[in-house]
Amino acid sequence: MPRLTDARKELRRAQIAEAAVRCFGRNGLERTSIADITAESGLSAGSIYVHYRNKADLVQAAAREVLAKRAEVLGEYAASDTPPGPDELLARLIAAIDPAEARVGVQTWGEATTDPAIRDIVLDMTDRMRAMLHDCVTAWLAKVERHEPAGARERAAPIAHRVMALYQAELLYTALRSPAEETAP
């Protein structure tokens, strides 16, 4: 084939990355072989290496995918014109957690402790999420205390920090509680 059209190429990349995420959720980042991903994606090894330089590259793509999806959920609430309070916000975020993705997310944390590339991705995404939470809480503060709008942003910071922390802890609990679906030998 000639060079695939950009849309098609992106589709293939996504197809592979999504298969990888499913595999990672089942067996973990390192226990997943390229063969596993070929089986899950329906594509061959050669094809995968056309779209990703190597396995590390693919792991990064998977990490970005999972983290981005979580950030996206948050983005919707941040953009809302009726900002929910911290408790409500946290409850909604927690309700939106998907166990499989939580597992991959936590695996990503572990990998980030030694792999600089993954670490940068994780830090970037968490910073971005915290910023969105910050906006969200600031909007809520401003709405609740119509008087004294001064310094709402500053007072929102520690609250956003705590919501983020509680959310991450819940992500961990979900990842640990979920069934760990066995792979048929």
Added chain:
Amino acid sequence: MPRLTDARKELRRAQIAEAAVRCFGRNGLERTSIADITAESGLSAGSIYVHYRNKADLVQAAAREVLAKRAEVLGEYAASDTPPGPDELLARLIAAIDPAEARVGVQTWGEATTDPAIRDIVLDMTDRMRAMLHDCVTAWLAKVERHEPAGARERAAPIAHRVMALYQAELLYTALRSPAEETAP
């Protein structure tokens, strides 16, 4: 040699496990080879396999070691006769975090998402820690509100849960912030 005395045997096991923890902190659970651990511990591969059935067994020992050490720190405060309040308690716990151990701890979380044995260890340790926090907060509540001791334990539960969550989040931040010391190639 004949069978080592129990104390000596335990010493060897600890020597190996501690070397393993150092390696894991540098390179991660899966990127650490048995060869790395022989170099770090000063023992040979053959010797390691006398004391541990296989690598998974060693990883479990390392996980227990790291988690137990963190629980130990907490135990001291829980046993204190002047129980600190939640904020103070959290601050002290955070101050006691060691970056290298935080990294291994977070790696352990990642591994727990797919390895049932590790998962059991992590869940057991977190439950134990939460119980100690619960005791600690209950004692503090009872001291602060001399009147109305009724239901102090019930009211302490959600507080303990939050302290635990914030502590775990801080552990994650520490693991991600720490330098990721390179191994000389």
Added chain:
DNA sequence: CCGCAAAAGGAACGGCGATTCTGTTAGTGT
């Protein structure tokens, strides 16, 4: 439509790393 280069398939390679095996050494119980 057609041709061609890029993408897909899949077997082959190469290296790494967990585990095992063989001899050697040295603690321990008597």
Added chain:
DNA sequence: ACACTAACAGAATCGCCGTTCCTTTTGCGG
């Protein structure tokens, strides 16, 4: 003090897995 056996060192093994190579297929530009 001695003998005996487990602990130890280190080399050899063996399977697995990431990556590449070569062939076949196929979709896009003209």
